[in-house]
Amino acid sequence: MFSFLDFINRILNYIDIDTKIKSRIYIIVGFLANIYLFYVSFKFIHNGFMTRGIVFFLVALFLLYFVYLNYFYYFTEKQAPFDLSSKIMHKLGIKPREPKNTSLRGRQSGIQNVRGAISNGYFKENRMMPAILSSNPSEVERINQVADDLINDHLMTANYFGSSDVRINRALKENGDKPIYAIGKGCYVPYFLLKFESGKYNVYIGINQANRLLVGHLTQIGMQKINQIDHNRVDIFLASVLLVGGPFKTEGRLNPVEHHQNYQLKLKIAFN
CATH class of the missing domain: 1.20.1280 (Monooxygenase)
Structure with a gap:
């Protein structure tokens, strides 16, 4: 035997x-x-x-x-x-090992990081602020394309961390019915670039420099509109780009219901 x-x-x-x-x-x-x-x-x-x-x-x-x-x-x-x-x-007399935070709720609280690609260098927090990106329909499709590239190259997971519907339902109740996203809180984009072109601050992203795509332009930094910033006097830099959104699930009558939406970008800008 x-x-x-x-x-x-x-x-x-x-x-x-x-x-x-x-x-x-x-x-x-x-x-x-x-x-x-x-x-x-x-x-x-x-x-x-x-x-x-x-x-x-x-x-x-x-x-x-x-x-x-x-x-x-x-x-x-x-x-x-x-x-x-x-x-x-x-x-x-056996002491149990400290439990790892393997629950769906715990995983959802983290952000996926592609091989250490979090930011474009180090910037002090008092020199950083969020920015708003404007994208036309074709640029939104490019954001979705980059997300697909990250998934296909196994740089990002979009499977609800392998959780069953039972576990997702439990997490939905714990989160006060807040939606559960397939990618969690998001994933840092491995390559990004900010270029001032034709009077616009254009944003490029991709899995690497060779595959970068134009995904929109900045319209606001912090509380200030972009056209109020004098680019000759103020230098701005793209500090980090976080991919968020995509498919998500909400609580249903029997099982969670999946919804589909476009991926979006959260940007942080540093300035001098």
Whole structure:
């Protein structure tokens, strides 16, 4: 039996498979192994080896309990009834590891960062302010195109962090019915450029310089309209570009309902 379990383990290690799916396979295999242990224990008892049979039976019962716990953890979103694992760990003197913030709500609070591409250098906070971008329909399509490039090149995830609808519904309730976005709070664009051309501050973005696209022009910095700024006296720089928006889900009657909208950009400008 143990040779068979080792064989299954080796096969799964050779296959590039999601950890959760792999864990589910282990649970199924473990359950089948438990059935075999129960069969062996009853055979021992039937043949008169009572002590050995009872030992095998108790071991199988003990292992079946943990199969039961793991079934609830990996196959459902519910807490297993009669979960004594915390008490067992306390009795054995085992301290639980600090839980990582792997909940959907925790992930949503973060921003995806493409290989450290957050800003165009360091600027002091008192020298930075938000800016408003104006984009025509074709430029909006280019923003969506850059988002697709980031997803296709695995630089950004847009799958609700792999969360099930059950978990998304729970997060929607926790967030006060605020929408859950497929990309979370957003993703920093790896390449961006601000150019003063034909009297406009044009913004270019892309996954790199070779694939940059014009996505609009600045209309306002902070509370000041762009036409009120003298570009001969004030130098402005694009400090960071955050991609936000895109598909999102809201709470439905049974399951979350997905809505589609264009991606948008949040800009931060530095000035001298």
